[in-house]
Amino acid sequence: MAQPSAANRQSTLAAPDTIAQPFSRRSLLRGALMATGALAVPSFLTGCSSSSGGSGGGKTVSIGSNAAIPEPKGAYQTLFNQVQQTTGLTVNVNWVDHNTFQQNITTYLQGNPQDVFSWFAGERMQFFAAQGLLSNVDDVWAKIGANYTDAMKAQSKGADGHYYFVPFDYYPWAVYYSKSLWASKGYTAPTTWDDFIALAKKMKGDGLIPMAFTDKDGWPAMGTFDYLNMRINGYDFHIDLMRNGTKWNTPQVKAVFDQWRELIPYYSPGFLGLTWQEGAQQLLNKQAGMMVLGLDQIGTIFTGAQADDLGFFAFPEINPTYGQDSVEAPIDGFMMSRSPKNKAGAQSVLEYLGTAAAQQLWLGSNPADIATASGVDTTKYTAPQAASVQLIQGAKHLSQFMDRDTRPDFADPVMLPAIQQFLNNPDGAAGILSNIDKQAKTIWASNG
Known part of the structure; x- marks a missing residue:
């Protein structure tokens, strides 16, 4: 669904x-x-x-x-x-x-x-x-x-x-890739942020788009924010941020956007004008090396005989305190x-x-x-489905996705354009966070 x-x-x-x-x-x-x-x-x-x-x-x-x-x-x-x-x-x-x-x-x-x-x-x-x-x-x-x-x-x-x-x-949401492409290039799945960035650099040197990232519709970037926040600040901080609307203009959230800036040079050219389907096609066509997305979406692109070529790994560890303990699973x-x-x-x-x-x-x-x-008879699952079960069952925490974990009058009207604004101008993060914080406090105060 x-x-x-x-x-x-x-x-x-x-x-x-x-x-x-x-x-x-x-x-x-x-x-x-x-x-x-x-x-x-x-x-x-x-x-x-x-x-x-x-x-x-x-x-x-x-x-x-x-x-x-x-x-x-x-x-x-x-x-x-x-x-x-x-x-x-x-x-x-x-x-x-x-x-x-x-x-x-x-x-x-x-x-x-x-x-x-x-x-x-x-x-x-x-x-x-x-x-x-x-x-x-x-x-x-x-x-x-x-x-x-x-x-x-x-x-x-x-x-x-x-x-x-x-x-x-x-x-689950995870980092997806083409198994056959990775096998031909000798890539291995990273577990830490440093290895993740090193792999992106290697892919760029190999003439690939390291990260098929697209955000014309706004919501795909929310998954990346969620993972960065859970990996840096932990699940409890993330859910508190989503449910209570406080702490947006804090060093913890600033750290999320600072970390995010490191990924932007490896994203698809013109990503703010591309749909997720176009990004998934870059992965399918072996033009791109990785993509942060949900199986529900990318599983509709890697179909039939191509389904078993779809691999993924958990979003990498950033803060060892939290490791990879949380999985986004709407x-x-x-x-x-x-x-x-x-x-x-x-x-x-x-x-x-x-x-x-x-x-x-x-x-x-x-x-x-x-x-x-x-x-359910899991022997009838495709390889990505079976791997998804293992990923989710191994998680300590499950999040739902930003626009499901927070108030409906905050997610799309406030966060969707704010993230797009940041991606278009990463140097303006401080002002963006200040504006998010003001709007969040107004929404929670006026609606209880």
Whole structure:
């Protein structure tokens, strides 16, 4: 399902089933405007279903899906067909592209949403739970709880301790590369920052773009910030920064941007004008040596026979105190609206979606993610999927991604343009951090 968040993450549509330009994630500013009535909600992001029939009660359950593009829509259609067979319910799906769904989520939830809908774990879930826009799904978890680890359970709860989220899939962010290119050049994966920079220099000397970095859409750079901050200042500092909005104008965060400056000379030429797809193609075409991205994105570029050529390593250690103990692993899943027309049916659908069988079926058509439930046959995973499981299970901490770990009215409206401003003018970091700090304090003070 994308980050980011999601994800999240691949393409945007002007209307259901109509492909348009790459997803930008500039969602929350527009969402805030719509909450005040400044923008209208598109007619297709309402309680009506794109399938025949109404949401109703009894044997019909409505689902709001953010997967209108051909893939992963096809994988979800297969899944929802199986939902009908397994539960005996009629499932009506409102297909909306990811970007439009995310941009309009606040007004959608305040209006007449579907019974069940796609969304993300982390602060993005807790934010709406705290506003009373969701139904808790404690009864669902009473049946699916054995399928999940304690870490997944924690990611599915609101601040009040109730469950509001059923995890479905997730994926790591890491440093990706072409195995065959690396084998031909004799490169080995670095574990420390010094080795990372030395490898980038070697790649540049070999005529490669060391880092396929692109940030036209703004959100891809957030993953690099998150890793730099967790590697330098630790997971606890990072999450505190995301959740509380304090400490932005501090030596700790300044150190993140200072470290980042070392990478910029190794980035793709014109990176602020390139989409992540263009960067991933540089990697696929062996023009670039490395790329910091999520499997959910790059796994859609390295497909078929090329999938096993996709390798990755954990973002390198900077501060030995924290090593490589944290992994960015956004979790996607499903939630229930606050007043579902068919609550019992919605619970049955969520119970099925919380099983290994459901997730395995979906992954059969969408091998760019990994399942959240235990019991999935991992022998059917691609090499990148199997390696992703090892990376995530070996982590001490899991973060969700900047635009999921912090407030929705701060991530995109403030941080997205601020990071782009820094990347365009690294010498202006001090002023940028001062401005971020002022905006953060205003947002947290005015909204609680």
